[in-house]
Amino acid sequence: MNNNPMLIKCKDLVPVMNDATAEGIDECTNDIKISGHAEFMGNTLKALQENCLVEAERFENLTTQGSSSNGTTLMDELLELNCPNNCSGNGTCVSGSCACHVGFSGESCALKSDSVPVMISGQTTCLVDKKSCNKFVVSGNNFLNINLTCQARLLKIYSDGWEVTGSAFIFPARYLNDFNCACIIPDSVRRRRAANSDQIFAEGYLLSISNDGINFSNETTIVIYDSTCYDCDPTNLNCTQYESCDWTPVATTQSTIPKEEDLTLFKIIGGVVGGVGCILIAVLIICLCYKSHTTSKTDVDTHSTYFTSVKYLQEYDYGDMDICSPRVCIQKGSVPTFTGHA
Structure with a gap:
């Protein structure tokens, strides 16, 4: 110093x-x-x-x-x-920043350009019902702002186990500092992750980092799931499903013949619906009969009352039907005929 x-x-x-x-x-x-x-x-x-x-x-x-x-x-x-750490003796301090010698890199020129990052081992989770799970900040050592690269392997967790599927995806990392960087998952990887996920409890990635796109660090585990339906353990890579989100796949060989208790239920429902329908029909018939009886008691005592009734009936278009009542009949297109006396 x-x-x-x-x-x-x-x-x-x-x-x-x-x-x-x-x-x-x-x-x-x-x-x-x-x-x-x-x-x-x-x-x-x-x-x-x-x-x-x-x-x-x-x-x-x-x-x-x-x-x-x-x-x-x-x-x-x-x-x-x-300059940080006086450029570690591997560079020159210029205006407060290190200009590293060939073969060295980093804020303080402390890292060799071909060094492999060292990830802080661990597991973490991301809850899709809380936020968008597409950007992950990972921590470690030896991160260089040159050709920093992320590698992601797709992880899937089922009710009875887990597996790593497909080939690894390699994409640029975002350098933050010598000890942190960000991996932003490309849309193409997220679309593949979401496909055919009906029977998958959780998904995730095994992430690793490289300074040259060839030699990668150890991996860290990211488990992604919906906390409203599942509780997942990122260490043992298993998940428990809540009963509120339970689902049971229907086998294609399962019989479609209803059970006896189902048939009984259907009969009860059918009887209730049929009974209600009969009651409604009976009420409608009573109303129509009452209206007809009331009409039959109406006196057409005067010539003017008669023609008023005729005019009233003629104002409506009844198609080709004849319009008849106990007192008057009107055939479409014809002169009304008086059929009775008061």
């Missing part, structure tokens, strides 16, 4: 950083002695660099003055040297 370009310049510009750097080095040394490894060194260096920038902000001259005539301030010079 004493050779870090940013800390060297920071101690020259911000005197208080001399003591802070010495204290940080002592703490880092103790951590290495206790743990037996130097993994804490990078975190200590990053903390010292951030502390340097905070302290430098307090000095107005560092943000307004520069060491050259090109308008660059001393703060700008510090920021240009603020």
Whole structure:
């Protein structure tokens, strides 16, 4: 850390950083002695660099003055040297970013370009009744923003087991950082997954990552299911179906002859429907008879009343039928004939 370009310049510009750097080095040394490894060194260096920038902000001259005539301030010079882990010794810090040497890559040039990613092993689930299950963020190490690639193998879980079907699908990954990337499942893969899924309890993918599209990491398991109907265990790859979503496939060889109790039920329903129908017909007949009886008692006492009745009957089109009542008959197209007296 004493050779870090940013800390060297920071101690020259911000005197208080001399003591802070010495204290940080002592703490880092103790951590290495206790743990037996130097993994804490990078975190200590990053903390010292951030502390340097905070302290430098307090000095107005560092943000307004520069060491050259090109308008660059001393703060700008510090920021240009603020590269992660000093580029791991495998690159050059340029304007705060690492320009890696050939054969190295990553934000801090710590990874070899042909390195294979290491996935954090585990299983996870995605509930299709809660969200769209087509984008998955996976975690691990050695993710490079060069030719990062996802590989997915289709997983299907049934009531009595599971299987991996079809060939693997390879598609570009979305680089997030050295430790995370996103796999967005293409539409073609999702359409194939959804086809013929009547007897499938859950589906999913076995995902792996590659930096070159050839050498892939270990796999992580994604199980996708509907939580309103199933409860799935992504570790053992099995699912339990809720009774509310139960279904029973009908075998093609199953007899279609109804059972005796079904026939009895049909007879009862038929009897009830028939009885109701008879009652409705009887009520209709009674109403018609009552209306006819009421009409027969109507007196047509005057000539004007007679013609009013005739006119009323003629206003309606009854087709080719004759219109008759106890008092008058009218044949279509003929003169009405009076058939009786009051």
